Amino acid sequence: MAQIKCIIGERTGLKNVIDRVNIVAPRDIPVLLHGETGCGKEVIAQLIHQKSSRSKEVFHRVNCGAISQKLIDSELFGHEKGAFTGAIKMHKGWFEQADKGTLFLDEIAELPVDAQVRLLRVLQDGTFTRVGGEKEQTTDVRVVAATHRNLPEMIGQKLFRDDLYYRLSSFPMVIPSLRERRQDIEPLAKYYIAKASELFGIKPLSLNSADLEHLKAYSWPGNIREFISVVNRAVLLSEITGKLEIIQAIGINSEPQPSEPRQEIDKIEISRDETLAAITKIHIEKIINECHGRIEGSFGAARRLGLNPSTLRSKIKKLNINR
Numbered sequence: 001m002a003q004i005k006c007i008i009g010e011r012t013g014l015k016n017v018i019d020r021v022n023i024v025a026p027r028d029i030p031v032l033l034h035g036e037t038g039c040g041k042e043v044i045a046q047l048i049h050q051k052s053s054r055s056k057e058v059f060h061r062v063n064c065g066a067i068s069q070k071l072i073d074s075e076l077f078g079h080e081k082g083a084f085t086g087a088i089k090m091h092k093g094w095f096e097q098a099d100k101g102t103l104f105l106d107e108i109a110e111l112p113v114d115a116q117v118r119l120l121r122v123l124q125d126g127t128f129t130r131v132g133g134e135k136e137q138t139t140d141v142r143v144v145a146a147t148h149r150n151l152p153e154m155i156g157q158k159l160f161r162d163d164l165y166y167r168l169s170s171f172p173m174v175i176p177s178l179r180e181r182r183q184d185i186e187p188l189a190k191y192y193i194a195k196a197s198e199l200f201g202i203k204p205l206s207l208n209s210a211d212l213e214h215l216k217a218y219s220w221p222g223n224i225r226e227f228i229s230v231v232n233r234a235v236l237l238s239e240i241t242g243k244l245e246i247i248q249a250i251g252i253n254s255e256p257q258p259s260e261p262r263q264e265i266d267k268i269e270i271s272r273d274e275t276l277a278a279i280t281k282i283h284i285e286k287i288i289n290e291c292h293g294r295i296e297g298s299f300g301a302a303r304r305l306g307l308n309p310s311t312l313r314s315k316i317k318k319l320n321i322n323r
């Protein structure tokens with residue numbers, strides 16, 4: 001399993017969470033993590049695993065929202081060869097794959113109600129049978145589940161089983177959103193600026209106090225995942241202007257509809273060089289468009305981009321930008 005590289009805020013915004021992790025991790029009980037999307041639930045689940053007696057065993061993450069209803073039993077418990085059309089070989093389900101380790105059930109609220117019944121059974125007695133099989137299998141798994149949904153409300157709407165909820169929530173933990181721990185924004189920014197600069201091969205630039213204020217003022221609905229994406233974009237845009245473009249990078253995120261640069265940034269890990277050129281091109285096109293094609297002068301794109309007009313012209317040519 002990949003080690004967690006760095007958890008920012010262990011002694012500040014996440015202190016209460018870490019204190020609770022230290023209490024619960026060595027005790028082999030289920031944990032339910034609640035928090036907004038991108039706030040670090042998986043990171044905390046991994047930490048619980050690492051601090052547990054199962055740390056040398058597998059940490060198996062599954063997304064309960066990403067499985068088809070038809071295959072749910074086979075996903076949970078596996079199937080025998082020939083159990084159904086297409087079952088060409090025996091398949092181990094989540095509980096067998098995670099045996100002796102930790103099973104991280106992400107987006108638990110998305111699990112269909114019938115599957116919740118079967119999940120509860122295996123949590124209670126540690127036994128299950130593969131689809132198409134007869135032999136009872138046993139498993140020894142510690143479950144950590146996570147959701148951004150309000151489970152008690154879903155119980156009221158009969159969308160989540162109360163018995164499963166009580167079983168999972170013997171130790172519930174709430175991971176605070178980024179806007180509830182703004183003191184972590186500065187160390188997060190420093191860490192992720194350095195990381196992005198190294199990844200993209202761009203000279204690391206320091207954050208000025210105005211940029212920091214902007215980062216602190218934004219509401220971060222996508223939490224740390226969104227934060228990383230903004231910092232990556234600000235670092236990439238610095239290639240054009242020579243300064244960290246925090247305000248522009250946040251601006252793109254707070255637009256009502258995600259614009260193309262955001263989608264490009266999300267592909268960063270796929271191809272670094274392609275994305276760098278692509279993001280530069282898209283950004284320049286956007287600014288030229290906003291300046292109605294003007295390059296020079298007070299209302300021209302060069303001034304907006306902080307570039308000399310001749311430098312901008314050569315970038316337009318090099319990147320094949322349509323004015």
Ligand SMILES: Nc1ncnc2c1ncn2[C@@H]1O[C@H](COP(=O)(O)OP(=O)(O)OP(=O)(O)O)[C@@H](O)[C@H]1O
Pocket residue numbers: 006007008009014035036037038039040041042043044106148224225228
């Ligand atoms: N405390 C932290 N310090 C540094 N990086 C963090 C921290 N918490 C989360 N991250 C990073 O933020 C990103 C999102 O974290 P993670 O996947 O754990 O969130 P999540 O709450 O599980 O998201 P989702 O709700 O979408 O499943 C990851 O890249 C993770 O490495």
